[in-house]
Amino acid sequence: MKLRSIELVLPHAQQAASFLTDIWGAALAETQKNTYYLRGSGSFPYLVALEQGDKSYVRSVTFVCSEDELAPIKENITAKGLAACPVTSTDLGGGEGILVELSEGQILRFLVGTEEVEPIEGKDLPVKLTHVVFNAEDAEVTGNLVEEVLNFKVSDRTKGMVFVRCNESHHSTAFARAGFCSLNHIAFEMEDLDAVMRGIGRLRDHSMVPAWGPGRHGPGDNVYAYFIAPFGAVVEFSTAVNKVPDDYQVGAPEDWTWPENRIDQWGMSDKDFDGLREAEEQFTFYRDWEAQPLS
Incomplete structure (x- = not known):
């Protein structure tokens, strides 16, 4: 999948x-x-x-x-x-x-x-989506649900998120412990670290600075840079997310802690908590279809 x-x-x-x-x-x-x-x-x-x-x-x-x-x-x-x-x-x-x-x-x-x-060719094109993250009222309940129903697997739990995978990539989605349901962010997989950094530079050319990043996450080990798009959503440049085996040991929040004043492995960038929070509330979900039997 x-x-x-x-x-x-x-x-x-x-x-x-x-x-x-x-x-x-x-x-x-x-x-x-x-x-x-x-x-x-x-x-x-x-x-x-x-x-x-x-x-x-x-x-x-x-x-x-x-x-x-x-x-x-x-x-x-x-x-x-x-x-x-x-x-x-x-x-x-x-x-x-x-x-x-x-x-x-x-x-x-x-x-x-x-x-x-x-x-198609293009060293600065995203290759694919690496993950789409949701805000959740109860991330634990939703993480358990997708394991039970969709046959996804929880990869790691942190104080902020439950990371979930549908294949060998560490996470194809995650559920943030937000207390409400909406789109958290969309992550685009770039070819490599240089493509991420060129992307940051390209947005700086248009007077846009990262809301968080560049940095390297703990769970997934991927490099990231988050921006708040003009249309309201949070979008992320990402690369090199870990591949994990079927028997990957699920991490707990105490396994993912950082020194004081750090929130990622590198500790080189600030995070616009308020701006990101506001943007993460912009896209909710709307069902425009009626439930029907699947048989």
Whole structure:
């Protein structure tokens, strides 16, 4: 299973697409009516869909998988009584599968039979999404739920987050202990450390400075730089997240502590806690579909 894309609805979608292509570094894949599809250098047809709408919300976060992976998920969802429905994707790449709403409202989409595209050159293009993180009212409960129902695995727990994986990458998502449900941030996987640093420089050329970073996280060991995008969401340059084995020992909060006044391995940058918190509240989830049986 792989994390593929996030689908957002928001006012001023064209301006958001312009920022992500002209400044952030993604490429325009296609425009369909009122939706802009942005891709990276990898084989996914798009990473972010931006649909024009009256308010900002997350339509879905999309994972691509096999029939063998999807079948037990459907059974688990039905047994748990979560709201879900069958879906045929009209987004780039097509595919069929399901939409499911987690107990706090986060909406995930699982697709099989999707199409991929030829990779493209571009050393400053993101390769893919490395993770999409959610805020949660109760991160422990939600982390346990995705283990039980979606067959994801918790990789680590810290004072701030529960990190979850769907493949060998340390985390494809995480649930922040925020006390509310919304989108926390979108992380773009860059080719290497230099691509992350060039990205920081590119945004500085447009008078934008990191809200946090550059730095190196503990869980996942990935390099990061977070920015608050003009359209309201938190976006991250990231690279080199750890690959972990099936028997990876789940870390506890006491395993991830730092010296005083540090919040990452390097300790070289400040964090705009208030600005990030405000931005993390901007995109909630909205279900525009009716629950239906998955059989």
